[in-house]
Amino acid sequence: MSTTSPRHEQDARRRLLLKRFAMASAIYAMTFLLILVAAAIGHYQAPIHMIPIGGALIIASQLGFLLLFRSGRNLKAKDPCRTEVQVLVGLAWLTYFLVDLSLEAQATLLVFYVLIPLFGILQLRPWAFVRCCGYAFLCFSLLVLWETSRGEPVPPGPVILQLLTLAGALLWLCLFRRHIQATYQRMRQKRNDLLAHQNTLRGMMRQLEDLAATDELTGMYNRRYFMRLAETELANLTPDRQLGLALIDLDHFKRINDLHGHAAGDRVLQTFAAVAKACLREGDVLARYGGEEFVLLLLNVDIDQIAVCCERLREAFAVASPVGMRLSDLSLSIGMTLLQDGDTLQLALERADQALYRAKRNGRNRCEASWESAGV
Numbered sequence: 614m615s616t617t618s619p620r621h622e623q624d625a626r627r628r629l630l631l632k633r634f635a636m637a638s639a640i641y642a643m644t645f646l647l648i649l650v651a652a653a654i655g656h657y658q659a660p661i662h663m664i665p666i667g668g669a670l671i672i673a674s675q676l677g678f679l680l681l682f683r684s685g686r687n688l689k690a691k692d693p694c695r696t697e698v699q700v701l702v703g704l705a706w707l708t709y710f711l712v713d714l715s716l717e718a719q720a721t722l723l724v725f726y727v728l729i730p731l732f733g734i735l736q737l738r739p740w741a742f743v744r745c746c747g748y749a750f751l752c753f754s755l756l757v758l759w760e761t762s763r764g765e766p767v768p769p770g771p772v773i774l775q776l777l778t779l780a781g782a783l784l785w786l787c788l789f790r791r792h793i794q795a796t797y798q799r800m801r802q803k804r805n806d807l808l809a810h811q812n813t814l815r816g817m818m819r820q821l822e823d824l825a826a827t828d829e830l831t832g833m834y835n836r837r838y839f840m841r842l843a844e845t846e847l848a849n850l851t852p853d854r855q856l857g858l859a860l861i862d863l864d865h866f867k868r869i870n871d872l873h874g875h876a877a878g879d880r881v882l883q884t885f886a887a888v889a890k891a892c893l894r895e896g897d898v899l900a901r902y903g904g905e906e907f908v909l910l911l912l913n914v915d916i917d918q919i920a921v922c923c924e925r926l927r928e929a930f931a932v933a934s935p936v937g938m939r940l941s942d943l944s945l946s947i948g949m950t951l952l953q954d955g956d957t958l959q960l961a962l963e964r965a966d967q968a969l970y971r972a973k974r975n976g977r978n979r980c981e982a983s984w985e986s987a988g989v
């Protein structure tokens with residue numbers, strides 16, 4: 614499962630397209646510079662003002678691509694980069710400029726007929742790439758034919774050599790592309806495998822974290838996780854906020870075990886978990902503190918709210934009936950306190966424990982509070 618959203622993916626794709634567009638523009642700039650050099654050393658045979666006109670036309674065609682890429686309208690196409698079209702346009706512009714160069718300069722810049730198709734080596738499908746190499750060869754052949762038809766003295770030997778060299782280089786490029794593509798596919802496969810492993814590991818980590826934080830019998834948080842969470846909440850406490858803390862102990866639980874068996878005791882614990890889950894709000898944290906004792910942390914409450922919440926819990930448990938058992942006298946006792954800024958969890962737990970002890974001593978099935986050090 615990938616963590617990137619479709620929007621991020623689309624942005625990344627658009628950035629990649631613009632990067633590739635910049636690379637293509639760099640090849641244009643380099644070719645144009647070389648045409649200028651050729652003109653400077655006397656190898657440009659057309660009127661010199663044709664160079665800036667050609668340059669302006671190239672910029673216009675590149676602006677067309679840029680507008681298309683920025684609009685994002687191409688993103689859904691099979692090849693959003695329009696690589697084949699870009700290669701074709703590049704070859705056309707190259708031929709347009711070479712027409713006006715001397716034969717020697719044309720031979721020197723022959724290398725661009727190989728360089729331009731190279732642009733699509735990873736992007737293009739096999740036949741599209743072969744087509745691009747074919748266009749390159751065709752463009753240069755047309756150039757030669759054009760020179761011949763103009764009545765230029767074209768020496769056949771060097772021209773045949775140039776055509777053969779270009780054909781050989783383009784053929785080699787097609788073969789080399791197969792090798793590059795195979796390597797690229799292998800790398801992509803490895804990357805996908807790695808991502809899949811990473812996701813499996815993430816899932817396992819999450820499961821382990823859940824297991825490490827959960828009490829198996831009741832599905833509640835365990836004591837260790839609760840302590841960590843409560844410490845974090847306490848550390849983030851501000852003077853205007855307070856937390857409610859309650860220790861909850863099921864009454865005469867040993868008797869239930871003794872009379873009905875350990876499995877029945879387990880079911881009572883699970884019943885308490887279900888009752889508490891139904892009673893509490895989202896954000897309240899309940900954990901199994903140990904045995905038949907539970908601990909509750911209520912965020913942002915005052916004395917009245919914690920008392921009402923604990924009372925509601927006590928009453929709900931008193932009328933609960935564990936599935937398949939006939940138990941009429943379920944009850945629990947609760948010791949409550951408040952956690953305030955500057956308090957320690959240990960001290961607050963001791964206060965709650967003292968209150969719980971009082972609840973037990975006063976006859977059980979009740980809630981008692983220790984607000985003393987909470988400034989009440």
Ligand SMILES: Nc1nc2c(ncn2[C@@H]2O[C@H](COP(=O)(O)OP(=O)(O)OP(=O)(O)O)[C@@H](O)[C@H]2O)c(=O)[nH]1
Binds near residue numbers: 864875977
């Ligand atoms: N079934 C079951 N019993 C447990 C579990 N954990 C602890 N106990 C039992 O819970 C009982 C707790 O007994 P006591 O500490 O005497 O408490 P009590 O009987 O509830 O008495 P008061 O708290 O004074 O009302 C013991 O018998 C433990 O064996 C558990 O996971 N499942």
